[in-house]
Amino acid sequence: MRAGTGQNYKTTVTFASPWSRIKKAFARRRTARPTLLIANDYNSNSSSTSTEFVSPISFDTPPVDRGHNEKLAINRLPPEILAEVFIVVCEACDLSDHSWVFCSQVCSGWREIALDIPHLWGHVVFATSEWTRRCIExxxxxxxxxxxxxxFPFVRDRVCEVLKLANRVGRISIRCFFLDDQVTQLLGGPFPMLTTLCMESYSPLASPEIPLDPDIQPYPMLRNLQVRSNVAFLPHLPARLVSLEINNGDSEDVGWDxxxxxxxxxxxxxxLTLRGFAIPSTSASIRRISLPSLRELHLSxxxxxxxxxxxxxxxxQILRYDLDLWVAAEAGSMFQTVLRNLRRPPPKSMFLHRLYGTVGTDYYMSPNYMDVGFFQHVVFGFTYNDVRDLGVATRDICFCWRTPLTDSDLAEIFVAISEIPLLDxxxxxxxxxxxxxxxxxxxxLLRRLVRLQTLVISGLPASGLLWDLVHELEGSAGDPPFLPDLTEIEVNCVDCSAGGWVTRRPHVNSYIDLDGARFLEVLICYLERRRAKLPKLKVSKCHNYSGAEIKLLRRLVKEVEWDGVGMTLPTYVPNGDEFGALTINHNVLSTRASYQELNLSDEERWRKQHRARSRTSQSNRLDRLYDVMT
Structure with missing residues (x-):
């Protein structure tokens, strides 16, 4: 609040991408976006209007920049920094996005910097013939x-003109429906400086041919080869490849030899990436393949x-496996083979992710509103980094089932996971x-995790695990407990009103119908029964819990880290068990003296207010209906 004015000021800090920032700079620096006009330069004999776009701004004279301001922070950047920004923006654009060319059409200062970066214009624009020629220059x-x-014919002609400059081509990425003979012939090269070649056909019938003649060696410098079409296996591969991807290849088995x-x-x-490719069958007497430099293997x-x-x-040298699997059978032997071939110290973090349905953000697509076994998917693996910082780039060993799994398939995979020696x-x-x-x-599984120190539960609650921990503490007198080295539990993005899913029944409309306890109540039961206080508990981005429950957690744990987000007050709705966390009357905690922190008179007050609001709302609807009818 600003002193003496009574006005509130709010400061918002955002971290935008370089592209979003540069677009804001463009919006400030130019008066209007260049108008795109219709042209017809790819077919001079045709009287019809083409569908390509040409900018009316001259290539040699920058537009009038009335909004130029030398005091702007972006205008005070050194030319070297602006040049790097232009290159980053250019590389971030896809095939159809040529908006990065506006960096040369904002003002004379930017234009001078952009024209002094030949590497920037090596990313050829095929929108018009004029732009193609200008980029080459x-x-x-x-x-x-x-x-x-x-x-498209007009784009194909321009691409062919550039491919004729084979000595200068460093990267080729071709998409097509059908690849004609002219492009195929030009791709035969030779391309002495080509380092990356990507061929992608989105036609189920097209089979583009990639000329890899071993006698000519058209790509002596090729390091990355990506084939994303139903082409036959390429028997003559460039020897200096660093990355090879065959995606959606021909289904014919070429044979192991x-x-x-x-x-x-x-x-x-x-x-090495092989997806949608018929991996040749092997036997005990086959020749082994030695890949001394291989670090990543992706299979489907x-x-x-x-x-x-x-x-x-x-x-x-293998470090990473990424396996996209089709069925659940024989998963145990696969786990053993993969983990036995590791050449590094065993990873210390494990993740287990279950995907349910095709729309995970819709509340009504939650499992309790769906049939059993409907589109269940599993992602399981290990990582060398901290599992809490897990991202796509850190899944060092990943097994993924993206095909629909039944409950029996899921149970089979879970049993196979429990038998992995690496769990120790x-x-x-x-x-x-x-x-x-x-x-x-x-x-x-819990008996094997003897060195587990951190347990992270994210998303839908794993109450079944907590129930087994509770029952083990209740039934074991002198036996060592599960997870003896556990020092921290982290709960994030969890709906604390959700039930435990102890059993599975179809068409269940209530969490409470399943086990009579919310996830947070089961967690409290486990913390109360531990022989020693848990050293640390972290609660972040959760919702549907009360302040009294947080106070109780502070008594049961030595250190509680709580972000203060998601706490709710008692509320009453017609379907009360759908919002179970908003009330305090539950089976597990209702008899505990330490839990009697909520004022019951407040409960009654909230209940009366809700009933009064409901009656008022119904009365208003009846009054409006009466007015309409009369």
């Missing part, structure tokens, strides 16, 4: 980047095929939306 002797969809002979030569290969197949393929590889070294365990495992399914 401005790039000078820099390498050219060809990224285009050649399904042909496959091994081609892959064996890639001694510098570091990343059944667990049995993945096991056979990995067993036939010799990869002393796990120190951090992340559970994401894993709320379907009932009581009795966790003990086999």
């Amino acid at each position: 401005r790039s000078k002797s820099s390498l050219l980047i060809v990224e285009a969809d050649v399904s 042909t496959f091994a002979a081609a892959i064996q030569l890639l001694t510098e290969l570091e990343i 197949a059944s667990p049995a095929h993945c096991t056979q393929f990995i067993a036939a590889l010799e990869c002393p 070294t796990v120190e951090c365990f992340l559970l994401v939306d894993w709320n379907t495992s009932p009581q009795g399914s966790w003990p086999a």
Whole structure:
């Protein structure tokens, strides 16, 4: 609040991407966005109007910049920094986004900087013939980047003009529906400076041919090859490849000998991706493939095929596995084979993520409103980093089932996970939306996690795990407890009103119908029964809990870290059990003296206010209906 004025001022700090910031700068620096006009330069004999766009702004004279202000922070940046910003924006744009060219059309200062960056204009724009020629001129002797969809004739002609400059082409990314003979012939090269080649066909019938003649060696510098179409396997691969991706390849099995002979030569290969590709069948007498530099392996197949393929590889430097699996059968042997081939110290963090349905953000798509076994998916694996910082780039060992799984498939995978020898070294365990495992399914896994220190529960609550911890403490007199080294529990993004899902029944409309307790109540039961206080509990981004429950948690845990978000007051609605966390009368905690912190008179006051509001709202609706009818 500003002193003496009585006005409130709120400061919002946002961290925008470089592209969003540069767009704001463009909006300030130019009076209006250049108007796009219709042109017809790709077919001079046609009288019809084409669909390509041309900017009316001259290439040689920058537009009038009435809003130029040298005091702006972005205008005080050194030219070297602005040049890097322009390059970042250019590389962030996809094939159809050419808005980065406005960096040369804002003002004379920006234009001078942009024209002094030949590398920037190596990213050729194929929107018009004039732009294509201008990019070639401005790039000078820099390498050219060809990224285009050649399904359209006017774009294909411009791409062919650039491909004829084979000595200057450094990267090619071609999308097409059908690849004609002219482009295929030009792709035969040779391209002495080409380092990246990506071919993608979105036609189920097209089979574009990639000319890889071993006698000519058209791509001597090629390091990255991506084939995303139903082409046949390429037997003559460039020997210096660092990354090879065959996605949606031909389903025909080329045979292990042909496959091994081609892959064996890639001694510098570091990343191998085979998805939608018929991995050749193996046997005990086959020749093994030695890939001394391989660090990442991405496969899409059944667990049995993945096991056979990995067993036939010799990869002393392998660090990361990413397996997209089709079925649940034989998952246990696959786990054993993959983890046995690790050449690093075992990872200390494990994650278990369950996806349910196709829309995870819709409240009514939650599991309690869906049939059992409807589109269940599992993501499981290990990471060398802290599991709480888990991201796509840190999933070092990942097993993913994206096909619909039944409850029996899910149970089979869970049993296989419990038998992994690597569990003895796990120190951090992340559970994401894993709320379907009932009581009795966790003990086999919990007995193995003898060194677990941090348990993270995110999303849907894993109350089944907590119930097994409670029952083990109640039933074991002298036996060592589960998770003896546990020092921290973190609960984030959890609906504390959700039930425990101890059993699974279809068409359940209430959390309370399942086990009679909310997730937070089960957590309190476990903390009360522990032989020693839990050292640390972290509650963040949760909702549907009361302040009294947080106070009780502070008594049961040595250190509670709470962000203060999501606490609610008692509220009453017609379907009360749908919002169970908003009331305090529950089976588990109702008899505990330490829990009697909520003023019951406040409860009655809230109840009366809700009833009064309901009657007032109903009366108002009747009055409006009466007015309409009369």
